[in-house]
Amino acid sequence: MFRITSLFIISLLYLSFAYQDDYSGYKVYQIVPNNEDELKTIQILIKHPQMDVWTSSKLIGHPTVFMVPPTIDYRLRSSLRVNNLPYDTLIEDVQSTVVNEKHEQAAARRIASKQNGLLTFKQYERFDTITWFLRNLTNLYPDIVQLINIGKSYEGRDLEVLKISSGGNEDKPAIFIDGGMHAREWISPATVLYIISQLVENYSENSALTDNIDWYIIPVINPDGYEYTHTMSRFWRKTRSVNLNTYCRGTDPNRNFDFHWNEVGASSDPCDEIFAGSDAFSERETDALSNFVLGVKQNIKLYLTFHSYGEYLLYPWGYTSALPHDFFELETVARRANAVANKRYTVGSSTNVLYSAAGGSDDWFKGVAGVNLSYTIELPGGGLSGFDLPPSRIDEVVQETFEMVKVFAGYIQEKFLYNRFLLH
Numbered sequence: 001m002f003r004i005t006s007l008f009i010i011s012l013l014y015l016s017f018a019y020q021d022d023y024s025g026y027k028v029y030q031i032v033p034n035n036e037d038e039l040k041t042i043q044i045l046i047k048h049p050q051m052d053v054w055t056s057s058k059l060i061g062h063p064t065v066f067m068v069p070p071t072i073d074y075r076l077r078s079s080l081r082v083n084n085l086p087y088d089t090l091i092e093d094v095q096s097t098v099v100n101e102k103h104e105q106a107a108a109r110r111i112a113s114k115q116n117g118l119l120t121f122k123q124y125e126r127f128d129t130i131t132w133f134l135r136n137l138t139n140l141y142p143d144i145v146q147l148i149n150i151g152k153s154y155e156g157r158d159l160e161v162l163k164i165s166s167g168g169n170e171d172k173p174a175i176f177i178d179g180g181m182h183a184r185e186w187i188s189p190a191t192v193l194y195i196i197s198q199l200v201e202n203y204s205e206n207s208a209l210t211d212n213i214d215w216y217i218i219p220v221i222n223p224d225g226y227e228y229t230h231t232m233s234r235f236w237r238k239t240r241s242v243n244l245n246t247y248c249r250g251t252d253p254n255r256n257f258d259f260h261w262n263e264v265g266a267s268s269d270p271c272d273e274i275f276a277g278s279d280a281f282s283e284r285e286t287d288a289l290s291n292f293v294l295g296v297k298q299n300i301k302l303y304l305t306f307h308s309y310g311e312y313l314l315y316p317w318g319y320t321s322a323l324p325h326d327f328f329e330l331e332t333v334a335r336r337a338n339a340v341a342n343k344r345y346t347v348g349s350s351t352n353v354l355y356s357a358a359g360g361s362d363d364w365f366k367g368v369a370g371v372n373l374s375y376t377i378e379l380p381g382g383g384l385s386g387f388d389l390p391p392s393r394i395d396e397v398v399q400e401t402f403e404m405v406k407v408f409a410g411y412i413q414e415k416f417l418y419n420r421f422l423l424h
């Protein structure tokens with residue numbers, strides 16, 4: 001009995017080491033298209049199932065960045081040469097970037113441990129710490145926060161929405177915010193946590209925002225994937241659910257929502273990074289989120305979902321290039337928010353600015369839940385890879401983004417509390 005158990009443990013250990021973070025020989029390339037022809041070639045190129053697209057755009061002059069495994073590297077570079085597409089090699093060996101980032105994280109942890117406060121925003125937090133933070137807030141600020149369990153992730157982690165509400169009125173307009181849908185986009189949960197921290201821990205300075213508006217916030221909607229990027233594979237994107245008849249795991253949660261599901265810009269191949277799932281809402285995480293939202297949708301007036309990277313402020317639709325009938329309002333409010341970021345963000349509809357992608361959460365909020373003001377925010381990238389914004393830059397990004405969130409919230413107050421439409 002003992003022998004069998006230890007053999008079992010040894011083989012488990014072997015497996016976990018064998019799969020850990022092996023990006024040796026993976027490369028990251030960047031192409032910045034100068035004309036329509038180059039754009040078209042890029043659009044075809046990035047459809048290759050083994051390309052992992054990190055950021056991309058349909059606009060001339062905007063970079064497309066992707067990671068390729070060593071197995072297709074040679075063919076890829078020949079095809080770039082044949083097509084006369086100039087490119088830069090951003091990373092020669094992704095594994096060494098990952099190792100460097102681990103050193104940076106360790107240094108950041110040492111700095112963070114010397115600071116006071118629940119979260120310091122000097123490092124990227126693990127899911128357990130994030131859960132503790134939310135639970136601690138409910139003990140420290142029971143009058144304004146409430147933690148609502150909306151279900152469990154595939155691997156059994158609690159999915160919890162923090163409701164922040166300080167006024168007495170039950171019928172206030174509400175804002176729904178989520179982060180961490182794509183596992184590797186670490187700056188997203190950090191940003192959402194900062195928003196929570198400012199609204200709750202800095203309540204005295206921001207009380208107008210919580211007295212007039214209810215907030216529903218979930219910092220990490222894909223916790224299994226998020227943890228996996230911390231422990232096993234830094235550039236994991238999807239959920240961690242098992243798929244039938246294949247070793248490839250996970251679904252892209254942002255292709256899994258039940259609105260024009262899998263029509264365009266999504267894949268039916270479970271090995272693909274943009275796998276739409278076996279069905280709409282096949283994932284526990286997206287299913288739980290949507291069920292919760294449908295229960296409170298009459299109050300939700302604005303949806304913000306944080307991704308990275310590339311500095312884009314996007315509104316629906318992702319499933320069609322047609323613009324929503326109220327695009328002028330969507331565009332105007334986004335431009336106001338962009339002003340506090342010195343207009344660095346590119347504003348537009350997902351399909352026209354980024355790429356077609358059906359089954360995204362922003363389309364579903366607008367198209368099904370009736371939340372007309374619905375935005376995907378692609379936060380700034382950083383470091384060498386784009387995802388590895390160094391911990392020392394978390395502060396700067398989260399603070400600026402909170403200023404943008406205040407602009408969105410200000411508009412919700414104007415429109416729904418004072419019935420003013422100040423679009424000019």
Ligand SMILES: *[C@@H]1O[C@H](CO)[C@@H](O)[C@H](O)[C@H]1NC(C)=O
Pocket residue numbers: 118119129130132133134136
């Ligand atoms: C939560 O509260 C406990 C008990 O006060 C404390 O030890 C812990 O550091 C706190 N953690 C976070 C992340 O808030």
Ligand SMILES: *[C@@H]1O[C@H](CO)[C@@H](O)[C@H](O)[C@H]1NC(C)=O
Pocket residue numbers: 202205206
């Ligand atoms: C609280 O909010 C005010 C106003 O937005 C800001 O100036 C201040 O830095 C915040 N305090 C903390 C501790 O973040």
Ligand SMILES: *[C@@H]1O[C@H](CO)[C@@H](O)[C@H](O)[C@H]1NC(C)=O
Pocket residue numbers: 370372
């Ligand atoms: C959202 O847009 C629809 C379609 O124009 C409209 O009927 C509805 O009243 C709008 N909802 C809100 C809350 O403004």
Ligand SMILES: [Zn+2]
Pocket residue numbers: 181182185307308
């Ligand atoms: Zn994303």
